[in-house]
Each structure stands twice: as structure tokens, then as C-alpha cells.
Amino acid sequence: MEIPYTVEQRPDTGLANGKLGIWLFLASEVMLFGALFSTYILLRVGAIEWPHGELSVKLGAINTVILICSSVTMVVAWAKLKLNDFAKGRLYVIVTVVLAAVFLVNKYFEYAEHFAKGEGPWHSTFFAIYFTLTGLHGLHIVGGIVVMLYLAGPGAGLWKRNPEQYTNRVEYTGLYWHFVDLVWIFLFPVLYLL
Amino acid sequence: MQSDPEAIRKSIRTYGIVGGLLLVFTAITVGVNQFHLAVPLAITVALIIATTKGSMVAAIFMHLSHEKKWIYGALLLTVVFFIVLLFVPLATVSDTIGTPTHVAAPAEGH
Numbered sequence: 001m002e003i004p005y006t007v008e009q010r011p012d013t014g015l016a017n018g019k020l021g022i023w024l025f026l027a028s029e030v031m032l033f034g035a036l037f038s039t040y041i042l043l044r045v046g047a048i049e050w051p052h053g054e055l056s057v058k059l060g061a062i063n064t065v066i067l068i069c070s071s072v073t074m075v076v077a078w079a080k081l082k083l084n085d086f087a088k089g090r091l092y093v094i095v096t097v098v099l100a101a102v103f104l105v106n107k108y109f110e111y112a113e114h115f116a117k118g119e120g121p122w123h124s125t126f127f128a129i130y131f132t133l134t135g136l137h138g139l140h141i142v143g144g145i146v147v148m149l150y151l152a153g154p155g156a157g158l159w160k161r162n163p164e165q166y167t168n169r170v171e172y173t174g175l176y177w178h179f180v181d182l183v184w185i186f187l188f189p190v191l192y193l194l
Numbered sequence: 195m196q197s198d199p200e201a202i203r204k205s206i207r208t209y210g211i212v213g214g215l216l217l218v219f220t221a222i223t224v225g226v227n228q229f230h231l232a233v234p235l236a237i238t239v240a241l242i243i244a245t246t247k248g249s250m251v252a253a254i255f256m257h258l259s260h261e262k263k264w265i266y267g268a269l270l271l272t273v274v275f276f277i278v279l280l281f282v283p284l285a286t287v288s289d290t291i292g293t294p295t296h297v298a299a300p301a302e303g304h
Contacts (some may be wrong), residue, residue: 034279061224065217189243
């Protein structure tokens with residue numbers, strides 16, 4: 001059975017179904033992270049004192065740079081596919097996966113250092129919300145890596161059968177990835193600097 | 195979404211420039227942090243820079259600067275619910291259900 005409107009636009013919305021679908025999914029993600037940011041504000045406003053300098057600004061800044069670069073490579077991957085350059089498009093998706101993996105390795109070292117000092121989520125309200133927010137964000141990074149690996153690996157065969165649909169899939173994955181980057185852009189100052 | 199090859203090549207250059215600007219803003223965020231500003235000012239500056247960066251990602255990388263009205267509609271609805279969500283914690287302050295409104299004076303002679 002062929003799924004309709006994977007490439008062509010629906011006459012009522014003017015969009016392919018996947019495009020509207022990914023945006024509705026991102027809307028639900030805004031609410032998920034919004035609830036946690038709201039929790040952070042409540043905890044911080046209610047706290048008698050809030051710790052400063054508990055996290056490594058250097059590692060946080062490096063991870064910000066990595067995610068920004070990965071956002072650029074992801075959107076360039078889509079642009080290369082639009083130019084019918086499959087090899088470069090796939091290469092940029094793979095570069096994005098590598099950058100995402102480096103982000104997680106950095107996060108691992110950061111977490112390991114805190115756990116070694118006994119600063120787990122049980123240590124304080126600050127560390128509880130820090131691990132909750134960055135842990136959930138890290139899970140989103142893992143999810144993005146899985147999808148991008150599929151697109152660069154077994155899912156790449158779709159390019160031969162239906163290049164436009166493949167390009168759309170990369171675009172939707174990119175939209176998700178930019179959202180993950182966008183969340184980190186707010187997490188970095190809120191947790192590491194303020 | 196444009197399909198003209200020349201327009202796409204031009205947009206690749208734009209992505210590079212925006213990526214560079216995002217890195218510059220990140221450096222500014224970290225740099226401002228070295229001045230140890232008062233907390234309210236530090237929060238204001240950091241959130242202004244983060245909002246600017248977020249807007250650039252959404253407008254350029256996510257192509258929100260030229261999207262269809264259905265997506266703008268869905269996002270507008272999300273913003274409304276997000277604002278409501280941010281104010282939900284206030285309900286914990288204003289909620290008086292279960293809180294006695296007046297305490298009876300203790301009876302004498304007991």
C-alpha cells in the first residue's frame with residue numbers, strides 16, 4: 001500500500017504529511033521541555049540559595065559549539081540532497097552523527113566527574129534538575145543518532161527508489177535535530193552560567 | 195521551499211554565515227559571564243542572547259522565515275499553551291483548597 005502525500009503536498013494544508021507531522025511532534029516536545037523549564041524556575045525561585053560554578057563552563061561551551069556545528073552540517077546535508085548530490089548529502093549526515101557522538105562522550109566525562117564526587121541527582125535540588133534536563137536532552141541526542149544512522153545506512157536505499165521522499169526524511173530529521181540544538185542553546189546559560 | 199539550484203547554493207552560504215554568528219554569540223555569552231554581573235542583569239543578558247540564537251536557528255535552519263500558514267498556526271497554538279504552562283506553578287501559590295480559611299477558637303473549660 002502506498003502512503004499518500006509523502007512527497008506531494010496535500011491540497012488542504014499545502015504540506016506533505018510528514019512535514020506537518022514533525023512540527024506537531026516538535027510542538028509536543030516544546031510542552032515537555034517547557035514543563036521542565038517551568039519546574040526549574042519554580043525550584044530556583046523557591047530556593048533559599050542556588051549554587052554557582054558547580055558545572056564546567058568549558059565543557060558546556062565546547063558542547064554548544066559541537067551542537068551548532070552539527071546543526072550546520074545537518075541543514076547542509078539536506079541542501080546537498082536538494083542539489084541531487086547524494087554522496088555529499090550522506091557524508092554530511094554522517095558528520096552530524098560523529099559530532100553528536102562527540103557531544104555524548106563529553107557529557108559522559110562530565111557526568112562521570114560529578115558521580116565520582118558524589119554529586120548525583122540525589123545530592124541537591126540543583127543536581128536533580130540538572131540531571132533531569134540534561135539526561136532528557138541526552139536521550140534526544142541518542143534518538144537523533146539512531147534515526148540519522150538509519151538514514152545514512154539501511155534507509156539510504158530509498159534515494160534510488162524515491163529521492164524526493166528520502167530528501168524529505170532528511171529534512172524532517174533535520175528539523176528535529178535543530179530543535180535539540182535549540183533546547184541546548186537555552187540549557188547552557190540556564191544551567192552552566194546563571 | 196526553494197528548489198532552484200542557485201538559490202540552494204546561496205542558502206548553503208547563508209547556513210555557514212549563521213553558524214558562524216551562532217558561535218560568535220556563544221563566545222559573547224561565555225565572555226559576559228566573566229564580568230560577574232548582578233544575577234538579574236546576568237539572567238537578562240544571557241536570555242536575550244539565547245533567544246537571539248534560538249530565533250536564528252528557527253528562522254534559518256528550520257526555515258521558519260518562509261513556512262506555510264498551517265505550521266505558523268500550530269506554533270502559535272503551542273506558544274499559547276506554553277505560556278499557560280509556565281504560569282501553572284502559580285496555581286500552587288494561589289490554590290487554597292484544603293487550607294482552613296479560619297481557625298475556631300479553642301473551647302474553654304476542657
